[in-house]
Amino acid sequence: MPATLRVSDPGAVWAVPDPGELALRIRLRAVRMVAPQGFGYLGQALSSAEQVAAVFAAARPGVDRIVCSPGHYIIGPFAAAAELGLIDLAGYGQNGSAFEAIGTERSPVVDYTCGSLGQGLSAALGFALADRFRGSDARIFTMISDGELEEGQVWEAALFAAHHRLDRLAVLLDANNSQVDGPVDSITTVEPIAAKWSAFGWRVWDLDGHDVSAVSAALAGASVRAGRPNMLVCRTSTRHGLDCLPPDADGHFIKLTPELAAAAIEELTGRLEAPGA
Amino acid sequence: MREPPYPTELKPYGRALVELARRRGEVLCLSGDLTKQTEVDLFQAEFPDRFIHGGMAEANMMSMAGALARCGHVPFVHTFGVFATRRPYDQIANAIAYPNLPVRIIGFMPGVSTPGGPSHQAIDDVALMRALPNMTVIDVADAVETRQVVAAIADVPGPAYVRLKRGEIPVIFDDSHVLRLGRASVVLAGTDVALFASGMMLAEALAAARVLGAHGVSVSVINVPVIKPLDSATVLSAAAGARLVVTAENHSIIGGLGSAVAETIAEAGLGRPLRRVGLRDTFAEGSLDAPYLFERYGLSISALVETIWSALGRPDPAPPVPTVAAEVGQYSPV
Numbered sequence: 142m143p144a145t146l147r148v149s150d151p152g153a154v155w156a157v158p159d160p161g162e163l164a165l166r167i168r169l170r171a172v173r174m175v176a177p178q179g180f181g182y183l184g185q186a187l188s189s190a191e192q193v194a195a196v197f198a199a200a201r202p203g204v205d206r207i208v209c210s211p212g213h214y215i216i217g218p219f220a221a222a223a224e225l226g227l228i229d230l231a232g233y234g235q236n237g238s239a240f241e242a243i244g245t246e247r248s249p250v251v252d253y254t255c256g257s258l259g260q261g262l263s264a265a266l267g268f269a270l271a272d273r274f275r276g277s278d279a280r281i282f283t284m285i286s287d288g289e290l291e292e293g294q295v296w297e298a299a300l301f302a303a304h305h306r307l308d309r310l311a312v313l314l315d316a317n318n319s320q321v322d323g324p325v326d327s328i329t330t331v332e333p334i335a336a337k338w339s340a341f342g343w344r345v346w347d348l349d350g351h352d353v354s355a356v357s358a359a360l361a362g363a364s365v366r367a368g369r370p371n372m373l374v375c376r377t378s379t380r381h382g383l384d385c386l387p388p389d390a391d392g393h394f395i396k397l398t399p400e401l402a403a404a405a406i407e408e409l410t411g412r413l414e415a416p417g418a
Numbered sequence: 419m420r421e422p423p424y425p426t427e428l429k430p431y432g433r434a435l436v437e438l439a440r441r442r443g444e445v446l447c448l449s450g451d452l453t454k455q456t457e458v459d460l461f462q463a464e465f466p467d468r469f470i471h472g473g474m475a476e477a478n479m480m481s482m483a484g485a486l487a488r489c490g491h492v493p494f495v496h497t498f499g500v501f502a503t504r505r506p507y508d509q510i511a512n513a514i515a516y517p518n519l520p521v522r523i524i525g526f527m528p529g530v531s532t533p534g535g536p537s538h539q540a541i542d543d544v545a546l547m548r549a550l551p552n553m554t555v556i557d558v559a560d561a562v563e564t565r566q567v568v569a570a571i572a573d574v575p576g577p578a579y580v581r582l583k584r585g586e587i588p589v590i591f592d593d594s595h596v597l598r599l600g601r602a603s604v605v606l607a608g609t610d611v612a613l614f615a616s617g618m619m620l621a622e623a624l625a626a627a628r629v630l631g632a633h634g635v636s637v638s639v640i641n642v643p644v645i646k647p648l649d650s651a652t653v654l655s656a657a658a659g660a661r662l663v664v665t666a667e668n669h670s671i672i673g674g675l676g677s678a679v680a681e682t683i684a685e686a687g688l689g690r691p692l693r694r695v696g697l698r699d700t701f702a703e704g705s706l707d708a709p710y711l712f713e714r715y716g717l718s719i720s721a722l723v724e725t726i727w728s729a730l731g732r733p734d735p736a737p738p739v740p741t742v743a744a745e746v747g748q749y750s751p752v
Contacts, residue, residue, distance in 0.1 A: 246516055246517050252488075253485065253488075255512050255513070256512075257508050257511075257512050260477075260481050260508075260509060260512060260513060263477070263478040263480075263481030263482050263485075263509075263513075264481050264482070264484065264485040264513060265485070266478070266481075266482050266485070267481065267482035267483065267484065267485020267486045267488070267489075268485050268488075268489065270470065270482065270485075270486060271485065271486050271488075271489030271490075271491060272489075274489075274491070275489075293477070294475075294477040294478055294481070294509070297473075297475035297477055297478035298478045298481075300473070300475070301472075301473070301475065301478055301482075
């Protein structure tokens, strides 16, 4: 597959037989991506692994779109695409690599990503309008984060999407309560998140974001058109699924020593190889 | 070219956009709650399905326009110049300029053409847009150029920002005038002074050149509708043929036409005295009318004449500028 591949490109092909296993593989792959640098956006992969896996399981290759609003989350879609054989991830985060740690215009796989936060939902609306113009029923799976709710543009987009009944939108909001300066709820009160989106006219699910079956079920529910955009508030943790992380690990930007990376790889490999994994 | 007072037209931009949209199905129109004011009520009436109310939400509107352009549309986005540039700057940078998408941002009410005060006066829009890689920046002079600019930018591969006067638009050029995006044009030839003007300042520059010419100062006037990419060949050749270089813009003297011309002649090693006429690093103010602001902030014909007169070292008082009365529906620069 070419390095410029996007999931919505005609000819894109993949299959996800087991989203739970893909989530585990995303975590393992993300550890291996971050390990050479010794630091990176591993916490974003850990909190969003089930959402990314469920999106790749639900998206129709070559038809539906994936928007990764926070560029810092691009590690998840990159890891998933590598696990599904869509890209060769050589050089992630290294000088000169097109696989930059914060998503850019060079980033393959997703239809849109941006390191300046709070803008991806608006891009998703643009895609939804374009799809409406051409009579397409493509879905737009859009990953956003709870920290992004502090940006006013997100709420401009929330109003617009509901007014225009952009019901092919399925937004997965990673509510991991993490931003650079600390827990989101120590910086700004964004709760009640679900009630806010509901009040804005969206159809809302509030669920355990690490329960991949629940995320998949909600995405299936959101595929039934109801004249309203769809919001999955996914309750997550930046430490989920990696027991060896120290309790004081900074979820926004995790430091991964060689010893910790080795322990993480051992833990995740063991879990993958365990019966019933 | 015509002589002042100039006849005026209403909605030359709005009519030109409708004409383009009739020929080009990919053209979309977005409006930020200023539909009549930006003349696109005409578009909305004829193509309601291709018209999108962005509402008072410029950030969202710019990001959506970028995504629509990715899908093959050519979105024309309309609001006042201040709201089109300052407020959604990061969105324009990331969602439009960096991916080099064919979004056309149309900002009305340039500089002190509005008495609406600093919140409504786009005095830095050219500077902001000029700093963005990939962006084409245009400030047209009259209705003839306004009519032509719409089709001219339709096929620019990347983004374009166009600032447009609102309301009655003077007709300065003859219908035979052709706007070419790559070209500045010498509209009046002279030997002493090269006077570069963009947008609303072309009318002022022509009037100033007339007054000075009657008093023995020969001024060439160069119309520079495209500030980026600047036609540096024409700028250098006009500057080389003069003793004094002057720029005139309805904008801050920082970052706009004056800066662009200064950079060009300095990099070419062309040593010429330079004077920049524009807002002198200041916000303006609210008022009853625009002519008051043109006088007060040094954008008048007199200000141009006095600037050139003193820069040439003439000891006697600058010649007076006769008033040209304008009837209702006519336009005369002050």
